[in-house]
Amino acid sequence: MILEARHVRRRVRGRTLLDDVSLTISTGEVLGLVGPNGSGKSTLMRLLAGLVRPDRGHVILDGRPMADLSQREIARRIALVAQSAETADRITVRDAVALGRTPWLDALSPWSAQDDAEVAHALRRVDLAHLALRDWSTLSGGERQRAHIARALAQTPQILLLDEPTNHLDIRHQLSVLDLVGGLGVSTVIALHDLNHAMRCDRLAVLQDGRLQALGPPAEVLNPAILAQVFGVRASALIDPQDGSRIMRFHPID
Amino acid sequence: MTTDAGVMVRPRPGLAAWWWVPLLILAAPLAGTAMGETPIALGTVLRAFANQLWDAGYAVDPIDQGIVWSYRLPRALVAGACGAGLAISGLVLQTLLRNALADPYLLGISAGASTGAVVVAVAGIGGAFLPMSAGALLGAMAAFGMVTGLARLAGGGPTARGAAQIVLAGIAGSQLFNALTSFIIARSASAEQARGIMFWLLGNLSGVRWDDVVLAVAAVTTALGAAFWHVRSLDAFTFGSESAASLGVPVRRVQAVLILATAAATAAMVSITGAIGFVGLVVPHAARLLVGSRHARLVPASALIGMVFLIAADVIARMLVPGQTLPIGVVTALVGAPAFAVILIRARSAA
Numbered sequence: 214m215i216l217e218a219r220h221v222r223r224r225v226r227g228r229t230l231l232d233d234v235s236l237t238i239s240t241g242e243v244l245g246l247v248g249p250n251g252s253g254k255s256t257l258m259r260l261l262a263g264l265v266r267p268d269r270g271h272v273i274l275d276g277r278p279m280a281d282l283s284q285r286e287i288a289r290r291i292a293l294v295a296q297s298a299e300t301a302d303r304i305t306v307r308d309a310v311a312l313g314r315t316p317w318l319d320a321l322s323p324w325s326a327q328d329d330a331e332v333a334h335a336l337r338r339v340d341l342a343h344l345a346l347r348d349w350s351t352l353s354g355g356e357r358q359r360a361h362i363a364r365a366l367a368q369t370p371q372i373l374l375l376d377e378p379t380n381h382l383d384i385r386h387q388l389s390v391l392d393l394v395g396g397l398g399v400s401t402v403i404a405l406h407d408l409n410h411a412m413r414c415d416r417l418a419v420l421q422d423g424r425l426q427a428l429g430p431p432a433e434v435l436n437p438a439i440l441a442q443v444f445g446v447r448a449s450a451l452i453d454p455q456d457g458s459r460i461m462r463f464h465p466i467d
Numbered sequence: 468m469t470t471d472a473g474v475m476v477r478p479r480p481g482l483a484a485w486w487w488v489p490l491l492i493l494a495a496p497l498a499g500t501a502m503g504e505t506p507i508a509l510g511t512v513l514r515a516f517a518n519q520l521w522d523a524g525y526a527v528d529p530i531d532q533g534i535v536w537s538y539r540l541p542r543a544l545v546a547g548a549c550g551a552g553l554a555i556s557g558l559v560l561q562t563l564l565r566n567a568l569a570d571p572y573l574l575g576i577s578a579g580a581s582t583g584a585v586v587v588a589v590a591g592i593g594g595a596f597l598p599m600s601a602g603a604l605l606g607a608m609a610a611f612g613m614v615t616g617l618a619r620l621a622g623g624g625p626t627a628r629g630a631a632q633i634v635l636a637g638i639a640g641s642q643l644f645n646a647l648t649s650f651i652i653a654r655s656a657s658a659e660q661a662r663g664i665m666f667w668l669l670g671n672l673s674g675v676r677w678d679d680v681v682l683a684v685a686a687v688t689t690a691l692g693a694a695f696w697h698v699r700s701l702d703a704f705t706f707g708s709e710s711a712a713s714l715g716v717p718v719r720r721v722q723a724v725l726i727l728a729t730a731a732a733t734a735a736m737v738s739i740t741g742a743i744g745f746v747g748l749v750v751p752h753a754a755r756l757l758v759g760s761r762h763a764r765l766v767p768a769s770a771l772i773g774m775v776f777l778i779a780a781d782v783i784a785r786m787l788v789p790g791q792t793l794p795i796g797v798v799t800a801l802v803g804a805p806a807f808a809v810i811l812i813r814a815r816s817a818a
């Protein structure tokens with residue numbers, strides 16, 4: 214399953230939110246999306262999820278233009294965890310995760326044991342099985358975030374789009390979400406703010422003011438020039454004595 | 468209950484657990500028929516039915532026979548159908564707009580339907596070709612279009628402030644269409660017509676005939692059918708319409724189909740009974756308290772509660788003041804307005 218954006222542009226009321234962005238997500242890879250606030254990460258995610266149309270360029274899923282696919286066909290292949298999605302409804306965690314089965318069901322094909330199994334599996338993967346019957350309103354921010362990820366997993370997608378999935382998570386669960394994403398074997402696009410976390414992606418795309426500034430392996434992309442130009446920081450690299458990996462400390466440039 | 472996978476699941480009751488539902492659907496109109504200022508024994512009611520349906524030939528006082536068959540039964544059936552239909556319409560609008568305060572009355576759809584019906588009935592526009600219910604439908608669609616357009620311009624949406632904008636737009640729409648209705652009545656109706664129409668506008672079940680039963684049942688069947696067909700799509704709106712789209716729901720089409728179905732049902736009901744307030748607003752909230760937020764349960768629960776509520780309201784309307792029948796809208800407002808206040812306060816604290 215390959216997802217591709219070709220020269221996409223999106224304008225809203227005369228403002229260009231995204232301009233001439235081209236990138237390809239190939240099978241099994243984890244592509245990180247980084248950029249300052251308002252750089253267009255969420256906008257690109259929504260384009261890739263087929264929620265909005267580009268007004269120039271195309272999004273192509275497995276060789277077919279997204280515009281030719283029904284919402285349901287897209288949802289069977291692509292799951293999105295949006296940056297913020299809240300509800301005042303009284304539902305259980307399990308019910309919320311069960312929504313992930315929506316693209317596989319309709320009025321004539323009812324809920325089945327397999328759907329139960331997918332939901333249970335998704336809950337266990339994000340470590341929420343013990344909260345399955347809890348009311349949504351009683352969850353902490355991080356637990357909600359994990360439930361949203363479980364909902365996306367229950368969709369059994371081939372491509373996962375995660376918009377800042379580590380928001381609200383404690384450090385252990387941040388790491389476990391990153392590990393989970395790495396171990397899924399599902400093509401993933403993940404928007405992140407923590408550049409050290411971003412280093413764990415297979416490739417990184419850097420957005421600034423709606424334009425793609427760099428695309429490639431993290432170590433190459435997060436070079437001093439990009440860090441200074443896009444993020445306004447300089448980095449000093451430290452080596453973790455435990456495993457020899459490189460960690461960056463950031464300092465503002467004045 | 469726990470599966471071997473270790474994830475708790477809720478046991479699902481079998482179909483047999485729902486035996487009381489058809490019983491309730493039969494019992495509620497029956498009770499509504501038996502009760503009134505002059506109570507009629509249940510046995511008499513059943514015998515009158517049997518006489519009418521298969522010429523059973525039981526000895527029933529012809530006056531009782533007439534009251535049961537031509538007056539009270541159609542009335543109870545229309546009340547039940549309209550109660551269910553209004554409740555479903557309110558539920559669907561609340562879900563689609565992510566707004567706890569949405570209902571056909573508050574959003575001006577009922578007012579628009581009234582205007583449309585009055586235009587046809589009084590001004591005679593459309594003449595014999597356009598039935599009152601079709602005029603009501605056009606009015607309902609016009610009102611809904613105007614209100615949503617205004618709400619959008621005013622920044623209405625699923626946020627707390629946006630919810631207020633939608634309701635404010637609904638109030639503006641209601642006022643405008645009510646004023647139009649009054650204007651048409653003042654210009655074109657005779658004094659006697661005007662009195663009849665004013666009474667009807669308050670929500671009124673007097674003079675309901677069997678034709679009306681057919682229309683009301685058709686309306687509620689349309690609304691119920693559309694809602695049942697889309698229960699999963701409605702659930703998918705839990706986290707908003709964008710989340711619904713990412714779950715594969717064709718949002719625009721589902722919204723169009725459901726809003727058209729509920730507006731049509733509302734219009735049909737308004738053309739029979741006038742605008743009955745608060746049922747569509749309050750009943751879905753009561754249903755949520757009882758069965759939770761999943762639409763597979765919420766849709767039938769709202770329909771059943773709405774049916775029972777409006778049949779009961781009609782009985783009260785007939786019995787509250789001796790020798791006089793109140794407009795049913797007065798009774799639903801007496802119950803609904805305080806309930807509305809509670810919902811308003813809760814919606815604030817939830818946001």
Ligand SMILES: Nc1ncnc2c1ncn2[C@@H]1O[C@H](COP(=O)(O)OP(=O)(O)OP(=O)(O)O)[C@@H](O)[C@H]1O
Nearest residue numbers: 225228230248249250251252253254255256257296
């Ligand atoms: N519907 C809209 N109308 C007008 N402007 C919009 C709209 N949606 C987004 N924007 C603007 O487009 C820009 C990009 O927004 P986007 O949400 O994609 O940024 P982001 O990279 O996800 O930011 P963050 O890191 O804060 O999540 C922002 O300046 C935002 O204000």
Ligand SMILES: [Mg+2]
Nearest residue numbers: 254255296376
């Ligand atoms: Mg964002």
